[in-house]
Amino acid sequence: MTTLPRKDLFDLPEGMTYLDGNSLGPLPKALPARLDAMVRDEWGAHLIKGWNACAWMDQPARVGNRVGALIGAPDGTVTMGDTLSVKVYQALSAAVQMRPDRKVILSDNGNFPSDLYMAQGLIQQLGQGHELRLVDPEDVAGAITDEVAAVMITQVDYRSGRMHDMNAVTAAAHEAGAVMIWDLAHSAGAVPVDVAACGCEFAVGCTYKYLNGGPGAPAFIYVDPAIVGDIKPALSGWLGHDAPFAFDLDYRPGMGIERMRVGTPPVMQLTALEAALDAWDGVSMADLRAASMRLTDVFIEQVEARCPELTLASPRDAHQRGSQVSFAHEEGYAVMQALIARDVIGDFRAPNLIRFGFTPLYIDEGDVIAAVDVLADVLNNRLWDAPEYKTRSRVT
Numbered sequence: 001m002t003t004l005p006r007k008d009l010f011d012l013p014e015g016m017t018y019l020d021g022n023s024l025g026p027l028p029k030a031l032p033a034r035l036d037a038m039v040r041d042e043w044g045a046h047l048i049k050g051w052n053a054c055a056w057m058d059q060p061a062r063v064g065n066r067v068g069a070l071i072g073a074p075d076g077t078v079t080m081g082d083t084l085s086v087k088v089y090q091a092l093s094a095a096v097q098m099r100p101d102r103k104v105i106l107s108d109n110g111n112f113p114s115d116l117y118m119a120q121g122l123i124q125q126l127g128q129g130h131e132l133r134l135v136d137p138e139d140v141a142g143a144i145t146d147e148v149a150a151v152m153i154t155q156v157d158y159r160s161g162r163m164h165d166m167n168a169v170t171a172a173a174h175e176a177g178a179v180m181i182w183d184l185a186h187s188a189g190a191v192p193v194d195v196a197a198c199g200c201e202f203a204v205g206c207t208y209k210y211l212n213g214g215p216g217a218p219a220f221i222y223v224d225p226a227i228v229g230d231i232k233p234a235l236s237g238w239l240g241h242d243a244p245f246a247f248d249l250d251y252r253p254g255m256g257i258e259r260m261r262v263g264t265p266p267v268m269q270l271t272a273l274e275a276a277l278d279a280w281d282g283v284s285m286a287d288l289r290a291a292s293m294r295l296t297d298v299f300i301e302q303v304e305a306r307c308p309e310l311t312l313a314s315p316r317d318a319h320q321r322g323s324q325v326s327f328a329h330e331e332g333y334a335v336m337q338a339l340i341a342r343d344v345i346g347d348f349r350a351p352n353l354i355r356f357g358f359t360p361l362y363i364d365e366g367d368v369i370a371a372v373d374v375l376a377d378v379l380n381n382r383l384w385d386a387p388e389y390k391t392r393s394r395v396t
């Protein structure tokens with residue numbers, strides 16, 4: 001069994017404490033050489049022949065199986081491509097189609113806005129009187145009535161780290177006859193997930209957060225193999241066709257999960273992701289979860305002891321949260337900027353949260369203590385109270 005952390009697999013800048021792997025994972029050391037080889041020896045040398053010679057066309061399925069292994073999805077049930085927002089749209093349009101007599105899409109007000117925006121766009125496009133109904137996260141299970149066509153929930157809240165019980169919510173959805181869609185953006189590579197055991201119809205997520213695929217890395221979609229054959233894809237691109245190179249004039253969905261492909265796969269990004277996924281070989285998700293709970297517990301305990309101005313904005317019970325911790329502070333933006341200037345990297349989420357991700361692949365308890373040392377200095381000496389920390393950038 002592999003021990004954690006595995007810092008030697010990552011190219012982390014000297015002197016930096018990186019607590020933002022929940023937003024963008026760091027560079028795996030093996031990635032640049034793999035990408036360089038793909039660009040020069042595959043694309044450069046083979047040109048168009050690379051599609052066959054280098055099996056580029058099979059990448060979405062091949063990489064999908066490796067991501068699937070991290071979320072409890074059997075081989076052949078996950079495919080890769082596009083961004084998460086697009087995969088949310090695909091899952092949701094398919095789910096709504098499965099329940100034509102129901103008009104409610106249920107989500108919670110802790111969901112990431114893009115998921116909600118995609119639902120709003122789909123509803124408008126359908127023009128069939130669907131409604132996006134938002135409830136407080138703790139009220140989701142109770143709000144699943146027989147009006148609900150689809151329940152679309154992000155398991156781990158991007159701001160607070162509060163975590164839904166996938167089995168319980170999925171069971172409630174099925175009890176009421178609704179289709180279940182899980183967004184695993186902050187779960188895949190962060191907490192143990194078993195999509196097959198929970199029985200959800202759809203799961204989607206991204207790979208640039210805990211899976212370290214790099215900025216713009218492709219998203220994944222899982223569909224329960226028992227229902228995938230009945231789905232009529234809304235985004236009916238040629239590579240989801242049963243025979244793309246027959247160039248038929250009419251769309252006919254491909255076999256199984258292949259139909260959730262849309263267009264040409266992002267070969268360079270998938271190559272990068274494939275290299276990044278090697279860091280997971282031999283890692284037990286149970287060990288990772290235990291390490292993550294320990295790191296977040298130590299962080300909370302240390303911050304509360306040394307930074308009394310901060311208010312915990314995440315669940316106190318480690319079983320109730322994912323792999324991130326947030327604290328509220330009126331001047332959160334400036335506090336985070338002051339931290340970043342001192343090489344402790346987290347991020348800020350409006351209106352007042354400073355957020356820290358804990359990634360046991362490359363973060364250990366020493367990093368947690370080092371980060372709290374800097375945070376305590378910034379707060380207790382009001383180092384954040386300087387004009388240069390108060391001008392907002394486009395990405396926070």
Ligand SMILES: *Cc1c(COP(=O)(O)O)cnc(C)c1O
Nearest residue numbers: 083084085112114154183185206
């Ligand atoms: C990160 C995240 C996204 C981002 O979507 P992209 O299309 O990849 O930009 C969407 N939804 C959730 C829940 C996220 O956490």
